Amino acid sequence: MQFSKFWNSLPFVKPRNAPSKATFSESNALLAFGNLKDEISKHLHGPNQVDELGVIWDLIMQIIFGKPMDDSKFLMERLIQLMATKNSTDPEFVHFLERILITQLWTDITKPPTMLANYSYRSDDGSHYSRLERFIQLGKAGSHYSRFAPIKTPLSKLPDATQIFDNLMKRDENVFKEHPSGISATLFYLAIIITHDLFNSDHGDPTINKNSSYVDLSPLYGRNKAEQEKVRTGVLGRLKPDTFADSRILIQPPGVGALLILFSRNHNYIADYLFQNSEDGRFKDQNNDEQLFQTARLINCGYFLRIILYNYLRTIFCLERTQSTWILDPTKPYGKSFLFEPLPTGIGNQVSLEFNYIYRWHPAIAEDDEKWINEELKRVLKTDHPEDIDVETFKKRFGEWLRNLPADPSEWTFNNMKRDENGNFPNSDIANELIKGTEKIAGAFGANNIPLTLRVVEVLGIQSARAMGVCSLNDFRKALNLVPYKSFEEMTDNNKVLVDKLKNLYGDINNIELYPGLMVEKTKPANEVGSGGLALPFTISRAILSDATNLVRNDRFFTDDANLHNIAYWNWKNLERPDKIESLASGGILHQLILKHLPDCYPENSAFALYPFTIPTKTMSNLQERGDNLWTKIDFNKPNPK
Numbered sequence: 160m161q162f163s164k165f166w167n168s169l170p171f172v173k174p175r176n177a178p179s180k181a182t183f184s185e186s187n188a189l190l191a192f193g194n195l196k197d198e199i200s201k202h203l204h205g206p207n208q209v210d211e212l213g214v215i216w217d218l219i220m221q222i223i224f225g226k227p228m229d230d231s232k233f234l235m236e237r238l239i240q241l242m243a244t245k246n247s248t249d250p251e252f253v254h255f256l257e258r259i260l261i262t263q264l265w266t267d268i269t270k271p272p273t274m275l276a277n278y279s280y281r282s283d284d285g286s287h288y289s290r291l292e293r294f295i296q297l298g299k300a301g302s303h304y305s306r307f308a309p310i311k312t313p314l315s316k317l318p319d320a321t322q323i324f325d326n327l328m329k330r331d332e333n334v335f336k337e338h339p340s341g342i343s344a345t346l347f348y349l350a351i352i353i354t355h356d357l358f359n360s361d362h363g364d365p366t367i368n369k370n371s372s373y374v375d376l377s378p379l380y381g382r383n384k385a386e387q388e389k390v391r392t393g394v395l396g397r398l399k400p401d402t403f404a405d406s407r408i409l410i411q412p413p414g415v416g417a418l419l420i421l422f423s424r425n426h427n428y429i430a431d432y433l434f435q436n437s438e439d440g441r442f443k444d445q446n447n448d449e450q451l452f453q454t455a456r457l458i459n460c461g462y463f464l465r466i467i468l469y470n471y472l473r474t475i476f477c478l479e480r481t482q483s484t485w486i487l488d489p490t491k492p493y494g495k496s497f498l499f500e501p502l503p504t505g506i507g508n509q510v511s512l513e514f515n516y517i518y519r520w521h522p523a524i525a526e527d528d529e530k531w532i533n534e535e536l537k538r539v540l541k542t543d544h545p546e547d548i549d550v551e552t553f554k555k556r557f558g559e560w561l562r563n564l565p566a567d568p569s570e571w572t573f574n575n576m577k578r579d580e581n582g583n584f585p586n587s588d589i590a591n592e593l594i595k596g597t598e599k600i601a602g603a604f605g606a607n608n609i610p611l612t613l614r615v616v617e618v619l620g621i622q623s624a625r626a627m628g629v630c631s632l633n634d635f636r637k638a639l640n641l642v643p644y645k646s647f648e649e650m651t652d653n654n655k656v657l658v659d660k661l662k663n664l665y666g667d668i669n670n671i672e673l674y675p676g677l678m679v680e681k682t683k684p685a686n687e688v689g690s691g692g693l694a695l696p697f698t699i700s701r702a703i704l705s706d707a708t709n710l711v712r713n714d715r716f717f718t719d720d721a722n723l724h725n726i727a728y729w730n731w732k733n734l735e736r737p738d739k740i741e742s743l744a745s746g747g748i749l750h751q752l753i754l755k756h757l758p759d760c761y762p763e764n765s766a767f768a769l770y771p772f773t774i775p776t777k778t779m780s781n782l783q784e785r786g787d788n789l790w791t792k793i794d795f796n797k798p799n800p801k
């Protein structure tokens with residue numbers, strides 16, 4: 160309970176120096192408390208006075224500071240005795256004590272309830288994540304996007320979307336700008352899995368998100384029952400070999416599919432392990448496909464989250480340059496305390512339109528991947544010039560291509576990789592894509608670094624945003640409680656060329672649309688601990704943290720229901736390597752999947768396994784910054800799996 164609310168609820172306290180209005184200072188609060196204690200003691204008489212005051216005071220402190228109660232002291236019982244004896248002589252005082260007691264009892268139980276006895280697994284389509292009957296659809300696949308920011312300034316006389324792309328966003332030929340913090344393409348392969356988990360806009364109605372609003376590995380497991388059934392074997396909770404559900408991954412650079420296959424293999428490893436080792440014997444029954452599948456999925460999603468927190472976010476914060484293994488963990492419980500309401504967990508989530516645009520990170524595409532995508536798009540869109548295709552033809556041909564894929568995803572392939580007789584891709588093919596991804600430097604954020612071949616995708620994005628009434632960059636900033644930009648100069652860090660272009664296209668700083676604005680605004684300084692890992696555009700760098708916190712904290716399978724029973728007492732150390740390897744990883748987890756599921760492809764101490772999200776030369780210089788000798792224990796050579 161908030162202190163000020165509690166304070167105002169007290170019936171007779173008129174402290175000296177108490178704050179008169181909503182303003183609050185801790186010293187005033189303490190003074191006021193002194194007064195409260197005096198006031199209470201006036202109502203206590205006889206030999207037990209001091210003792211009784213102690214009982215009441217302990218209870219008040221427990222309510223306010225959320226301290227656990229030592230029930231061996233029988234506080235509750237003694238308070239009841241006190242109330243019973245005083246009721247006839249001092250009813251007002253007893254009324255006050257009752258209020259304290261009832262307040263404590265009432266706040267003990269979370270309202271509305273945050274855990275239910277059923278639905279302990281992730282549903283196939285993201286329904287039933289919120290435990291409130293009214294909200295069981297929240298974030299379900301096929302829902303509308305939510306909207307984050309209201310439109311305060313109507314946008315007017317907007318330039319043609321192609322003009323915006325060509326002037327502000329297009330990567331000029333042979334002018335690839337490298338990422339200033341040495342981030343590798345592999346970091347963005349993970350980012351692509353995250354974004355394809357959260358966003359899947361319906362071409363027919365872009366206000367609809369065909370995916371669930373939860374980080375639940377839907378690229379692997381599918382977005383509904385039909386998709387999920389296609390990737391499952393129906394036996395012992397296993398997935399089909401090296402199979403994933405989201406066909407959109409097939410036109411991504413092959414490293415994205417390779418990374419997703421690590422999670423596919425990880426699922427089967429977990430399911431097999433549970434079947435063979437379940438401590439409480441719950442998987443004894445060989446027909447128990449469903450329970451094994453669901454439990455393995457919960458655990459696999461747990462690995463996904465851990466990799467996001469311990470590898471991805473740490474690299475984004477540029478923490479590898481320090482000896483600290485700190486992570487920002489949005490799942491932490493924060494209970495009742497002095498000044499704060501408990502911070503809810505597991506309440507459900509629905510991603511917004513605006514965040515779909517916040518996460519379009521096409522400037523980061525590596526130079527070599529750009530070439531690859533261009534060839535893919537030529538094939539998929541049946542044209543020699545994907546950059547010139549119009550939006551309607553793009554939707555039509557992309558749709559056709561998706562529909563013509565084999566119905567069974569275990570027959571899909573990418574980058575011409577061949578499955579063996581068991582249906583698996585060769586370890587070395589998967590490893591090589593990840594290794595190449597770590598070798599490739601990503602593109603820098605900021606203006607004019609989006610591959611030309613994605614022109615139609617960008618034009619479609621800008622046009623859809625207009626049709627749906629997405630707000631301006633400044634309105635978005637206001638909604639996030641960031642000061643709006645006052646001038647083009649401020650927004651671009653005085654980049655004259657950009658200022659001129661923006662003036663010509665938009666006229667007024669408040670007229671700049673959200674998405675083009677995000678792609679053009681100034682970026683955070685590179686290589687600085689805090690946010691310099693990704694060196695994102697200012698507004699994006701702030702927004703993704705709010706979004707990530709909500710996504711993770713509001714997912715009950717990462718919080719309230721992430722209990723040991725639901726995951727069959729899985730030991731998270733299961734995939735750990737020997738201590739001497741773990742001590743090289745700065746707390747990272749991803750190497751555990753790489754080394755386990757791609758055996759004999761990497762030396763155990765390879766920078767490519769331990770730090771896949773920065774190019775190896777950069778990993779070396781980052782680690783050297785730490786001031787210890789960790790870097791000397793790491794093998795920076797490119798592995799050569801066969």
Ligand code: HEM
Pocket residue numbers: 347350351354358359360361410411412515516518519520521523524528532616619
């Ligand atoms: C590396 C190569 C990439 C390719 C070939 C690619 C391709 C595409 C395509 C074709 C679309 C339009 C999809 C549609 O309208 O159906 C799209 C949208 C999108 N892309 Fe990318 N992209 C790439 C990288 C990235 C990266 C690195 C991110 C961010 C981490 C990203 C985030 C998004 C998002 C959020 C959308 C909107 C999705 C939706 O609304 O359904 N993409 N991308």
Ligand SMILES: [Ca+2]
Pocket residue numbers: 356357370371372373374375376377
């Ligand atoms: Ca999802």
